[in-house]
Amino acid sequence: xxxxxxxEEFLFSLVxxxxxxxxxxxxxEEMFLERITGAELLPNQREMDSFxxxxxxxxxxxxxxxxFASVIWCILDSTNLAPVLVLLFATLMxxxxxxxxxxxxxDSMTQVILIPLVLARVFHENMIVVRAVLYWIGIQAVLSxxxxxxxxxxxxxxxxGSALVSFVSESRVAHSGVRRIFLSQMKTSRFFAILVxxxxxxxxxxxxxxxxCFFFLSAGAIFHLGVFFLLxxxxxxxxxxxxxxxxxxxxSFGRS
Amino acid sequence: MNRKLIFQYALRSLIPAWRFFDEVETHxxxxxxxxxxxxxxxxxxxxxxxxxxxxxFFNPSGLLVHGFQNFLLLVQRDSNDxxxxxxxxxxxxxxxxxxxxESKEFEFRILGESK
Numbered sequence: 001x002x003x004x005x006x007x008e009e010f011l012f013s014l015v016x017x018x019x020x021x022x023x024x025x026x027x028x029e030e031m032f033l034e035r036i037t038g039a040e041l042l043p044n045q046r047e048m049d050s051f052x053x054x055x056x057x058x059x060x061x062x063x064x065x066x067x068f069a070s071v072i073w074c075i076l077d078s079t080n081l082a083p084v085l086v087l088l089f090a091t092l093m094x095x096x097x098x099x100x101x102x103x104x105x106x107d108s109m110t111q112v113i114l115i116p117l118v119l120a121r122v123f124h125e126n127m128i129v130v131r132a133v134l135y136w137i138g139i140q141a142v143l144s145x146x147x148x149x150x151x152x153x154x155x156x157x158x159x160x161g162s163a164l165v166s167f168v169s170e171s172r173v174a175h176s177g178v179r180r181i182f183l184s185q186m187k188t189s190r191f192f193a194i195l196v197x198x199x200x201x202x203x204x205x206x207x208x209x210x211x212x213c214f215f216f217l218s219a220g221a222i223f224h225l226g227v228f229f230l231l232x233x234x235x236x237x238x239x240x241x242x243x244x245x246x247x248x249x250x251x252s253f254g255r256s
Numbered sequence: 257m258n259r260k261l262i263f264q265y266a267l268r269s270l271i272p273a274w275r276f277f278d279e280v281e282t283h284x285x286x287x288x289x290x291x292x293x294x295x296x297x298x299x300x301x302x303x304x305x306x307x308x309x310x311x312x313f314f315n316p317s318g319l320l321v322h323g324f325q326n327f328l329l330l331v332q333r334d335s336n337d338x339x340x341x342x343x344x345x346x347x348x349x350x351x352x353x354x355x356x357x358e359s360k361e362f363e364f365r366i367l368g369e370s371k
Binding site: 025028029030032033036037038039040041042043044046047048050051098099100101102103104170171172173175225228229232233234235237 | 283301302303304305306307311312313314315316317318319320321322323324325326327330339340342343346347350351354
């Protein structure tokens with residue numbers, strides 16, 4: 001397997017590129033969230049106002065517009081600190097609006113990457129800070145898989161396959177053919193459930209070398225695509241992809 | 257207004273990866289019926305979504321599904337928090353009025369448990 005040698009500046013640029021792309025997609029979804037069918041199934045402004053005890057001046061669409069504009073500003077002016085601070089502020093506003101999380105782990109990962117990127121810009125992307133940022137993001141991304149795998153490994157339902165059956169049967173998006181296969185063929189469910197546990201538990205091995213890393217990152221992208229088609233988690237795919245160059249950095253340079 | 261409480265919710269989303277997936281979510285379902293109506297009247301609230309390749313880039317329905325799940329999870333997790341319960345009651349009453357326009361009082365329940 002050929003794993004290309006990429007320098008750290010380029011890998012940092014890749015993290016930033018994929019991150020901004022992921023946030024751009026997130027922001028567009030948020031801009032349209034209040035206009036789609038079923039949008040009344042989230043607490044509305046009046047209900048949120050009752051929580052805050054005062055009138056909150058900002059809606060989900062407005063947060064989306066601010067995040068969208070700040071990403072465009074970040075792209076157009078890659079040295080200015082202001083747009084990343086605006087992006088951080090709007091992301092925190094969204095957290096306030098939804099009591100912490102709108103889309104679970106993908107929101108957490110967004111902030112895990114955003115905060116060090118802000119720090120990097122504060123220090124004018126000094127190479128020492130850039131390296132520290134890549135370490136931080138890479139380790140967090142690896143831990144996100146490993147700890148998820150550890151949690152699954154402690155649950156016997158993952159080893160029997162029934163946990164995966166439960167996820168697929170409760171999914172609102174899984175293709176009926178795929179759902180039928182998982183529900184009717186327990187051996188298939190068990191095989192994939194164990195494969196997921198082993199993949200996640202084994203993810204720290206990705207730091208062993210560039211070649212092993214390349215393998216794990218490719219498998220990770222396929223894993224997230226599978227999760228998207230089974231559970232509809234599109235945001236996870238893009239935001240985890242943003243962490244991949246940082247993992248590759250640790251595997252390439254981090255141990256030298 | 258309890259600022260400490262509000263920022264606690266914001267800080268939750270800043271928790272880094274060592275806390276990722278410490279809760280494995282199962283699918284939670286919200287059901288509503290008019291107060292004192294028979295059990296056959298329970299009506300399920302459950303947003304739906306569909307997935308094609310285009311939804312990998314743009315999927316507000318999916319975001320709604322997961323936002324709704326997060327909201328129910330929060331209500332279930334913070335069942336003793338009067339502020340969350342107040343938002344939840346107001347939300348359920350609004351849903352109840354849409355589903356049963358002739359009724360004024362409603363009962364609601366969340367089915368399923370987060371592990």
